Structure formats: structure tokens, C-alpha cells
Amino acid sequence: MKLPDVGKINREFFEKTIYQKLGAKNKDVLIGPQHGVDAAAIKINQDQVMVVSEDPTFSMPSMLDDFGWSIVHICASDVAVLGVDPEYITLCLLLPPETTQEQFETIWSQIHSECEKLGITVVGGHTGVYPGIPAPLNGGGTVIGYGEKQDLTPPTNAEVGDKIMMTKGPAIEATGILAHKSEKELKEKYGEKLIEKAKNRFYQMTVIKDAAIAREHSNAMHDATEGGVLNGVHEIAIASDNGCIIHENKIPLPPEIEAVCSHHKINPLTSISEGTLLLTCPPQNTEVIKKQLEKKDIPSWVIGEITENKKTIIDKEGNKQKLQPIKTDPFWKTFFQTPKN
Template sequence: MEMELELFGKMILAIEKLENCREFSRLIPEVRSNLVYSKPNPKGPEDVLGVEGRITVVNGKPYAVGRPKFGASSHMARLIVELNKIDPSIRSGINFSVDEHLADWLRDYCNSRGWVFSVIDRSREPEEFKKEEGASMPWKVSEAIRAAGGSVPKVFYETGAVGKEDVAVIVGKDPIEVVDEACRIAELYVSREEKIGKIDPDTFESIVLRRLGKWNDRILVPPKSGVDGAIIDLGGGKVLAIAEDPIFSIPKQPPEMFGWYTVHIGASDVAVMGVKPEYMCYTLLMPPETKKEEFERIVNSIHEAALELGISIIGGHTGYYPGFASPTIGGVTVFGITEKGKYVTPEGAEPGNDVILTKGPAIEAVGILSVLREEELLRELPEKTVERAKSLCKQMTVVKDALTAMETGGVTAMHDATEGGVIGGLFELSQASGVGIEVDESQMIYPEEVRAVCDFFGIDPLEAISEGSLIITSEEEYSDEIIRNLKKEGINASVIGKITEEKNKKIIKRLNGKISEIKMPEKDPFWGVFFEGMKRLY
């Protein structure tokens, strides 16, 4: 009796969670999904709970047609029975639809989680198994294990069956674990298709760049893909560097951090041009319910951060407006003045230059996610690792990185790795400069906490937003000195590659030895994990 209470209890809790995972509805196949959970050492479908009538879609959300019932599933139940014979810990599973794009993504996701992934090619199935009812299942399980090199897979999918859609299965010890992981897969994958973050280069060039108002000959560096600031000729041998950014407050962080981000992120886009930030304006938009104390803390922290960097605040706008869920900087505009010819842009990289990266990848993504989703991380990672990850938020600036490198000399181009991460920044810099680039991921600084958090959330560190990571190209003879001077300022850096003449050859050697093309990620993986955390919070 106790065992049945445990079985039904976990199934009901898992079904309730699944029915609230809107994203999973996008993965329910035409034959519908079923969630199953077996008794220990099941002998057949009669020992396996399934959802009677299966799981369908109602009002855009998964919906269990009936209640959990022993013998309600045939196919999924027999699959679990066969898997349990080989690995008794596997007692639950759910099926979902898959296409070649999701299959490729699943392969990478499983690799990042340390899971075994496999493929069952139904075209290889012997004819005698196809004819006999129920005979296919032992063959499927043995084929999945064979294709996985002898290991029992966590996730596998069936393909190649004539007249049948491709489906995937994820298995685990109980339905709560299985549904948790299935929902995470759905949320991460579906979020890739949503438009979040800055627009893609094609949209920027086809729409924004064609609508820039009146041209002025004093504009030396106009808006361009991969170039985050502008340079204007002031005359008299002086130029003005100017850049603008929006800033969003991060849940679970104090107003002081919001103010600090506002100044440092805005100032970083001027600093990467090799120009010291000197002046700034900002627009602070707040919900009407914002308390005076919070408002004062934000403004005071902006003031303190500006003092720290020697920046004068010269204007802006502040107000309360409905429609804002939290305080938001509509735009922070930062200015700096330097001599003509004493600045750099991402267009200046030259063949033979070294490529230097400061701090390593995913600094911003890991810092923010470790604050927003701290409780989840602490269930699997050591507290010290999570605390170090949270402290990365204070490294979300490249002002000191850029100015130190520029003062050393030999710098030809700089670019901070914001949306699209380090790999996106490398692509934008090489594209803007019209050069090729070859990079070795194993040469990057890789904090343990960055690896741990990215592995936990199944995101590629190189593709994740990384304000705080600065890409520098320099003349080879200056690289060691630049790295030494950065080290004196408490900033770790390393040479990670070379600029080459072959502009169409942009490659990176990944940690697993695979050579991949450097290209702009279709979508920064940070956003899916971030908004998943926001939904759980609210």
C-alpha cells in the first residue's frame, strides 16, 4: 500500500508540474505523450503507471486526459520494463516529438550535462521484429545501448520508421525528475526561437542602418555592426567618443548594484575605444510604487560609481511611469574626449595580431544567473562555488581592462563580449576588421565557477553574454606586457589566438578538440535560462 501511495503521489505531482509547463506543449507529438512510472522490477505494463488517454494539448498547455493508472500505457511501459532489466534505477520516462534541429541541440545539451545520448535508427530494425507485436522493444533498447557505445542513454530518439514521426524519450528514477528535466529541455529549446535580446546583424543592416537621419562629415565612426560607439570630429585635433546602453535591474540584487551596472556598462563602451569616459547622462524610469528610499539608493550608487571612475554626470531624465515592472535605465549615454588618432575601434585588427581575452567567458551570464537562481545551484554545487559565481557580478566592467591595455601600447582593436558572448564578440571584431581569426578555447582563462554554472544550466559558455570579458587584438611584441600590466591591476588575461589574412576563415578549436566555425549565435543562451528563472520567481 505504501509503495502505491508513493507511485501515485509522485505521478500526480509530476503531472501537475507538466501541465504548467506551456513550452512542453510545443514538443507533444501527434501520437501524444505519455508519462510512465513503474514499480521496482516491473514484469510488464501492468506494473507501470501511465496516464490514461495520454497527454495532449488544451489551451496551449499540456493536459493529462485521464488519471494515472496501471496498464494505461503500452509502448512507453514496455520501454521502461526493458530498460529496468539493464538498469534498475530507471523507472520513469516521457516521450516527446523531435526533428533534426532539436536532435542536434539535444546531443549538445546532453553532452553539456554529462548525459549519454543515443539514436535508434528504425530502418535498421530486422523484419522479423517488425512483424511480431511487442518484439521490437528489446531490439530498440539493445540498439540504443549499442549506438551509445554500451551505455544506457538518458535521452534517445527514434528515427527512420516508415510512416511514423520521430520521437525522443528522456528517462530517470521517478516522474518528478523526468518532468523537471523534460520541462527544462522544452523551456531552453523553445526560448531559442523567441526574439529576445539585440537584433541580428541582417536586420540591423537592412532596417536601422538605412534610417540614420542626415549625414554629417564630422562623423568619423558611424553606426556599424559590431561597433558599439561613435567618434565625432570636434575640430582642433580633438574627437568625441560617445556610446549608449539600456540597463535593466536584476531581481534579488540591491539597488546599489543596479546603479553600479549603469555607470560601468555605459562607460565600458567608451573605454573599449581607448578613450577615458568623462561625462554621462542617464534616464531613470521607475514604476509609480517605487519607494523614495530605493530611488535614493539608486541615484546615490550611480553618483558613487561615477566618482570612482572620474565621470561627471551632466544631465538626463528621471520619472515615475506605469508599465515598468522595476526601475529601468532607458539609456545611459557616456562621452569621452581624446586626440584625433588616439582611439581604436573593432575595425583595426590586422593579420599577425595576437588575440587576448580578459577574465574568460560568460562572466555576466554566470554572475547574474547565480544570483537569480541561487537556490537551484546550491542543491548541486558547493556553496563556495556559488558565492564565487555571484561575485562575478562585480567584474561586469571592462573600463580598467581597456584603459590599461591602451596605456601599455600596441593595441589595434578592442571589443567587449556582450550579447552573443565571447564567440559573438570574436565574430563581430573579425568581421568589422575584414580579417580571419583562429582561436583555441583551451588557452582561455576558465574559472571553475563559470564551468560549473554553465554545465548546470546546459549553456555554452562561449555563446553566453559576458560583459566584463574584453577581446583585445595587439601587435605581437606588446602582448606579454599588456598581460603583465593587466595582472598588476588584478585582471587575468591570456593570448587565445591569432588574426589571419583569410577573412573567410574564422575558426575555433573547442575544448573537445573539435574545430568549429566562429559565427554569431542565433540567440544568446543566457536569455532562456534567465527568463525561466524570472517565471519561477514570480
């Protein structure tokens, strides 16, 4: 048992090293640290809960103009998928010494603007300059929201017979970021139009709107981050102590996503996909969710269902395979090794 070379720790490491050492026990913690669960829920009174999430956010020198946007949406999405609106945020901004005042003002103005649009208030944090950091980093963004206990939609709520739905498509984050990082090379290979479309996937790295629309008719929601769509579904099944079936031929692969992932030799179904909402719901709710999402120009698909025990993926040839957890997301090695061009 060891730490991964890159990326989020796996389930086995979490359970052996972290899960049994969580400080003092508190009966008001309704949803605590769990691998694959996006946020915590703390009891306020008999009916109300406080939902809390924590997330880092990385930047690239070529994308500083978008860094403030990504901080807010990535951090706030983890509260949204539990079925409540994000209301408060604290930030820990760590800056390399070469950061200019103009760059920081751009980042902060974007944080302010996105928070204002979403009704989120900045209530604290930390900002400092430190050597050894290659680019501005959000060391951790804490987001808080309040809601009713009965309205929570954690992955643990998935029920046998639920349909599994997915919004937007796979590898949203991997595509959006790598298309920016390898823009010149990709445009020479695939053409400007397709890669501009791939770059614009960056602005789909949020499930705040998706979750607000779907929560009323969903049992469970989850943001498909590290390990992508396949790992996200596996985490829902594990968290709810159920099985699942995924139909690979029901997962669309848009041309711009296929192009970027193929170029970088990563599997789009197992690559980080912040912005892809995974949800489970009773079969009769799929159409109403789909139609409500369509009104906001958010595409969605039914890609499988929750079952009693086995975790299975049926590939495009119709072969059944065991759905395995993804230990290391292929995006991270590519992200850190790919030079900007």
C-alpha cells in the first residue's frame, strides 16, 4: 500500500490510512469522509443540514484568464451534487513570486464575478506568495450550503432499479484542459474548428446548473471527476452497497473529445470529467429530467442502471466485463508531462 505517483489516492489507501483516523466522533455528522462522496453533511436541527466540501484547483500559465472561473465552479459543484445551493466559500490562493498584480487582479475579479452570478459569498481564506509553486494554485476551496435533510442526494442514496443518467459526455475536463495545453499541435492535426470546440469544453467544467435542475427527481448525484465516467459510476455503486450495469454503446463520444483523448492516448471513459453529472433516478423520472435539462441546453443520456450486486460494463461488442475502480486517472500523467505549445 503506497501513495499514487500522481493524482487522488485510491480507495484502499483511503480506507487503511485515513478512514479510521478522523478525530473526535460527532453524532451530528450525517455524511462524513467517504471515498467517492463529494461533500459532508452536518445536522443543524431535526430537518436542516449544512453541506461542506473542499477542493484544490490547478492552473496553467496559458489559462490564467480562466482560473478564477474554474476555482468557483469546481469547488461549488461538490456542494451542488448533494442537492443544495452553494452559498459561502473560503479560498487558499498560493502564488509563485513571478505573479503580477495584474494577473492576480484578473483571477480575483473572475472569482468575484462568478460568485456574484451564483449567489455565493466569499467569507474568508488566505492569499500568499511562495517560491516553488509553478503557477497560481487554489490550495483548497471550502464551500458551504444549507438545505433540508430529506433533500440530500449523496451517492449512498442510489437504489436498485434506478436508471443511471449522464450529462454532457465523458472526459469534459481532460478535453478542455488538454486542448488548451496542446492547442497548436492539435489544430495542425485535426483543424481549428474541431479544436476550438474542444477548448470550449473547459467552460462545461461545472455541474451546478445540472444538479439544480435534476435534484428534485434524483435519488443520488455524483460529479464524475478523477477516473471519469466509469469510476464515477463504480463509486456510486460502492457507496450505495449495490451493483451496476453500464452500456458502453450508450455513452456518446463527441468528435472533439475523441480527437483530444486519442491524440494523448488516454481513455475518455476513465479520464477526469469535472462537469459530467452522474445521477440515479427511478425509471419514470428519466424523461422529465432529460426534458428539463434540454431547456437549459444540457444534453443527457441513460447509460445504465443500478443492480443488486455485480458491477458490470457491457462493451460496444456486447461483451460483459467486470467494472473495476480506476486507481490512477490517465489524465494526470499526461497533464504534467505535456509541454505547452
